[in-house]
Amino acid sequence: MLNLFTDPNLQWILLGSILLGISTGVIGTFAYLRKQSLIGDTLAHAALPGICIAFMLTEVKSVGLFMIGAIVAGMIATVGISWITRFSRIKQDAAMGIVLSVFFGLGIVLLTQIQHSSYGNQSGLDKFLFGQAASMTSKDVYTMTSVAIVLIVVCALLFKEFKLISFDPGYARGLGFSVATLEQLLLWLVTIAVVVGIQAVGVVLVAALLITPAVSARYWTDRLGVMTVLSGLFGALSGAIGTWVSAGTAQLPTGPLSVLTATAVFVGSVLFGPRRGVIAKLLRRSSAKREWAAENAKQAGARVNASAKERGVSA
Amino acid sequence: MVANNSGFAPLTVTNITVAYQKKPVVRNVSFEATEGELIGIIGPNGAGKSTLIKAILGLQPSLSGETLVYGQPYKLQRKLVGYVPQRESVDWDFPTNALDVVMMGRYGRLGLFRRPGAKEKAIGMECLEKVGMADFASRQISQLSGGQQQRVFLARALAQDATLYFMDEPFAGVDAATEKAIIQLLNELKRQGKTVLVVHHDLATVEQYFDSVMLLNGELIAYGPTASTFTEENLQKAYGGRLTFIQSRGSVDEPALIAGRG
Amino acid sequence: MKRRLPSSIKRFIMTLLFLVVPVTAVVSGCGAGSGAFKDEGKLHITTTIGMISDVAKEVGGDRVEVIGLMGPGVDPHLYKASQGDIAKLEDAKIILYGGLHLEGKMTEIFEKMGKKKPVVPVTKNILESSLRETGDGTHDPHVWFNVRLWMSATETIRDTLIENDPAHEAGYRERAEAYLAKLEELDRYAREQIALIPEQGRVMVTAHDAFGYFGDAYDIQVVGLQGISTAAEYGSKDVTALRDMLVERKIKAVFVESSVPKKSIEAVIEGAKKLGHEVKIGGELFSDAMGQDGTPEGTYIGMVRHNVDTIVKALS
Numbered sequence: 016m017l018n019l020f021t022d023p024n025l026q027w028i029l030l031g032s033i034l035l036g037i038s039t040g041v042i043g044t045f046a047y048l049r050k051q052s053l054i055g056d057t058l059a060h061a062a063l064p065g066i067c068i069a070f071m072l073t074e075v076k077s078v079g080l081f082m083i084g085a086i087v088a089g090m091i092a093t094v095g096i097s098w099i100t101r102f103s104r105i106k107q108d109a110a111m112g113i114v115l116s117v118f119f120g121l122g123i124v125l126l127t128q129i130q131h132s133s134y135g136n137q138s139g140l141d142k143f144l145f146g147q148a149a150s151m152t153s154k155d156v157y158t159m160t161s162v163a164i165v166l167i168v169v170c171a172l173l174f175k176e177f178k179l180i181s182f183d184p185g186y187a188r189g190l191g192f193s194v195a196t197l198e199q200l201l202l203w204l205v206t207i208a209v210v211v212g213i214q215a216v217g218v219v220l221v222a223a224l225l226i227t228p229a230v231s232a233r234y235w236t237d238r239l240g241v242m243t244v245l246s247g248l249f250g251a252l253s254g255a256i257g258t259w260v261s262a263g264t265a266q267l268p269t270g271p272l273s274v275l276t277a278t279a280v281f282v283g284s285v286l287f288g289p290r291r292g293v294i295a296k297l298l299r300r301s302s303a304k305r306e307w308a309a310e311n312a313k314q315a316g317a318r319v320n321a322s323a324k325e326r327g328v329s330a
Numbered sequence: 331m332v333a334n335n336s337g338f339a340p341l342t343v344t345n346i347t348v349a350y351q352k353k354p355v356v357r358n359v360s361f362e363a364t365e366g367e368l369i370g371i372i373g374p375n376g377a378g379k380s381t382l383i384k385a386i387l388g389l390q391p392s393l394s395g396e397t398l399v400y401g402q403p404y405k406l407q408r409k410l411v412g413y414v415p416q417r418e419s420v421d422w423d424f425p426t427n428a429l430d431v432v433m434m435g436r437y438g439r440l441g442l443f444r445r446p447g448a449k450e451k452a453i454g455m456e457c458l459e460k461v462g463m464a465d466f467a468s469r470q471i472s473q474l475s476g477g478q479q480q481r482v483f484l485a486r487a488l489a490q491d492a493t494l495y496f497m498d499e500p501f502a503g504v505d506a507a508t509e510k511a512i513i514q515l516l517n518e519l520k521r522q523g524k525t526v527l528v529v530h531h532d533l534a535t536v537e538q539y540f541d542s543v544m545l546l547n548g549e550l551i552a553y554g555p556t557a558s559t560f561t562e563e564n565l566q567k568a569y570g571g572r573l574t575f576i577q578s579r580g581s582v583d584e585p586a587l588i589a590g591r592g
Numbered sequence: 593m594k595r596r597l598p599s600s601i602k603r604f605i606m607t608l609l610f611l612v613v614p615v616t617a618v619v620s621g622c623g624a625g626s627g628a629f630k631d632e633g634k635l636h637i638t639t640t641i642g643m644i645s646d647v648a649k650e651v652g653g654d655r656v657e658v659i660g661l662m663g664p665g666v667d668p669h670l671y672k673a674s675q676g677d678i679a680k681l682e683d684a685k686i687i688l689y690g691g692l693h694l695e696g697k698m699t700e701i702f703e704k705m706g707k708k709k710p711v712v713p714v715t716k717n718i719l720e721s722s723l724r725e726t727g728d729g730t731h732d733p734h735v736w737f738n739v740r741l742w743m744s745a746t747e748t749i750r751d752t753l754i755e756n757d758p759a760h761e762a763g764y765r766e767r768a769e770a771y772l773a774k775l776e777e778l779d780r781y782a783r784e785q786i787a788l789i790p791e792q793g794r795v796m797v798t799a800h801d802a803f804g805y806f807g808d809a810y811d812i813q814v815v816g817l818q819g820i821s822t823a824a825e826y827g828s829k830d831v832t833a834l835r836d837m838l839v840e841r842k843i844k845a846v847f848v849e850s851s852v853p854k855k856s857i858e859a860v861i862e863g864a865k866k867l868g869h870e871v872k873i874g875g876e877l878f879s880d881a882m883g884q885d886g887t888p889e890g891t892y893i894g895m896v897r898h899n900v901d902t903i904v905k906a907l908s
Contacts, residue, residue, distance in 0.1 A: 023866035024835060024859060028828050048424065078855065127674050130666060149828040150859035172443050179434055182424050185389050185415055190438035190490075191408040237470040239425045261827040268827045 031151040032254030034159035040250025043225035055225035057115040058209040059218040061092035063122025089206035146217030148269035216270030227277040234288030253277035338401030340525040346395030370540035412492030429467040435489030457485040477508035495526040628683040638684035642882040687711040692733035714745040737806035739779035786810040797846040802879040835863040845874030845906035874906025
């Protein structure tokens with residue numbers, strides 16, 4: 016397994032998966048705390064029409080172009096979600112559902128159009144949606160590195176702003192922060208992470224990469240800074256282990272394995288988290304019971320002694 | 331910080347109207363606050379008290395109205411205004427501790443990009459001291475009781491070092507000790523020359539706590555010094571006859587809500 | 593303040609909406625079906641992949657009008673029929689398809705159509721012994737790469753046309769005869785050309801395992817990254833294994849396909865380069881679909897010639 020570090024393809028896949036895990040882990044923390052966990056799923060589905068339109072306009076099948084199309088579509092989708100929640104009575108979850116279905120429906124119509132016309136060479140459009148971590152090259156690693164750097168830098172610079180608008184957006188507005196702009200920026204960062212993630216694990220699974228590491232991290236700390244870092248770490252770990260396992264056996268797709276690893280980390284966190292974990296709670300409960308029983312016994316003993324003293328007898 | 335030697339009132343509100351779905355909830359409310367006073371805003375449920383405050387602070391869109399703080403539009407004077415919202419407005423399971431929340435009060439002065447440092451931490455601890463929560467500085471906020479959470483919110487507003495404060499039901503659901511601590515703090519603020527507007531629900535304590543009082547029920551029923559404004563007549567107007575006055579030892583006609591929804 | 597609509601009017605509008613949607617759906621479902629074909633005098637045939645359309649046109653000549661559902665660059669394994677396609681299938685007198693699970697997502701439709709008209713898999717007369725087996729009990733459907741097997745398909749098409757239009761039997765036989773002769777020549781050409789590649793370098797590497805029959809028929813080893821169907825997924829082990837093979841056997845070129853994305857092959861090539869072995873893309877091969885209409889590669893014979901020439905040029 017040492018060849019994981021020397022084999023060029025495996026190196027790229029490993030680095031790419033790790034960088035992706037860091038990106039989605041870090042930005043996923045904020046999405047989770049703002050109760051926008053399923054935004055990843057929404058954006059991934061919303062990307063489809065963007066990809067189709069990019070292809071229809073340029074008739075070129077290039078990953079870079081697809082990503083631009085997907086990002087633009089994703090950004091439009093986030094603006095759409097914000098508008099719907101702001102200017103109607105519809106809540107966040109319904110707004111996301113609406114945007115997801117409308118965009119994805121449009122995308123399928125466009126995709127079928129492309130399939131049925133003679134653009135030639137139109138396969139690969141829906142492959143883009145299924146993701147293929149195994150075919151990462153050095154170009155992909157550069158892309159993932161830039162995305163990871165941008166995300167980390169922005170989150171570090173605007174850490175207190177993101178913390179504030181996630182905790183108490185009303186108060187933030189009162190302080191004079193432009194909450195709408197910050198929220199939109201956050202969503203756009205999520206969009207970028209999602210579009211890059213689609214290439215590795217596909218549309219359906221990228222939501223998992225956003226949510227699972229963040230939720231796992233919550234079980235280990237009560238401090239936002241630590242949680243964000245931990246979430247990035249868990250994401251990176253999932254990517255690394257996913258790559259490692261799929262490198263050993265044929266016909267095991269790398270992306271889905273990373274997601275499975277993230278889930279395993281989550282299960283471990285739920286069980287073993289120091290304060291909120293199931294086992295910790297059980298231990299606390301049983302030790303509390305024991306203490307209570309001991310306390311009771313002591314008091315009972317004290318009462319016996321006291322009454323014995325009253326009667327001038329020894330207990 | 332802009333000092334008030336210009337003679338302007340700390341807060342001048344003109345004709346605020348707020349509507350939810352075309353139904354006006356706050357109608358043409360205008361008033362001017364006097365500096366250095368504790369002002370109570372009272373009225374029945376659904377009277378629009380919280381809505382009024384949110385509209386003044388720009389957190390709720392309004393159909394009309396203008397807010398001046400010390401003679402300048404509110405938007406230019408944000409640094410002078412502190413806000414303590416209702417406790418339910420926040421998810422208390424957020425990963426942060428009490429000190430962290432209090433330091434958020436300084437974010438407005440830090441501006442974009444700058445990180446809170448030792449100075450902000452010191453101010454935060456000082457404010458926690460003032461509300462008696464210094465020992466709880468590193469406590470996770472989900473582990474705080476209702477009264478403690480309220481005090482953290484208060485400390486956060488103090489950290490803003492504002493001159494005009496708005497508080498939305500700060501005494502709701504807190505124990506007697508916390509209530510006492512809060513009113514002591516408010517009086518301290520008053521002594522410093524600051525002005526505090528408080529949405530309040532307990533009619534029994536109005537006379538004791540507030541210098542001026544505003545009676546609100548969609549419209550402004552009455553506004554003025556407590557002694558002359560907090561009268562049975564005005565209260566009946568505000569509460570629409572759902573009040574019954576009972577005699578009590580000492581003060582005359584202490585009002586209480588006996589029957590009906592209030 | 594605007595007055596709200598009285599509730600009776602609101603109810604009327606709602607009912608209307610609830611009726612409009614299903615009625616539109618039903619009407620659009622029924623209405624489609626006329627006008628897919630243009631010439632009423634000819635025999636209407638709807639086919640799936642271009643290779644079948646081409647043969648049907650050659651054998652049918654003036655007597656038939658052929659519509660193919662899947663154009664150039666389309667992947668038949670993943671193709672889903674649209675509403676317009678159903679119309680074209682409804683309107684046809686005869687439906688010809690590949691069979692052997694090539695059109696993986698259309699089985700149900702063929703079954704349904706089969707109840708009303710002849711729906712013929714053109715591979716049906718190929719002996720089972722000539723078919724390649726895949727691991728899981730099914731057969732490799734890419735039979736057209738063995739020209740001899742496609743000659744059997746031509747005969748099947750000819751017989752189907754004769755069965756359904758016996759009046760013009762003579763014409764069909766004549767045209768089929770001529771076409772089969774051309775296919776015979778094509779088969780010989782392929783064999784000769786491939787033999788020109790030195791034995792050691794006679795390996796063609798592609799993105800998916802479509803060329804099995806080609807390899808068997810013309811004596812060239814075929815290695816694919818993905819399995820038989822593009823619906824399968826590959827992992828990092830498959831990528832590294834293929835790359836290692838390229839490096840070990842010093843294979844000069846790999847090939848991309850029109851209907852499969854290049855990304856997977858690119859990763860293999862870059863990896864090989866890192867390990868010091870330069871592999872280039874030998875060219876684009878047509879696998880599940882032919883080239884653009886109107887070009888020589890847009891016909892079956894043209895497509896096979898193109899593949900052979902590309903392979904020979906790159907590997908010699």
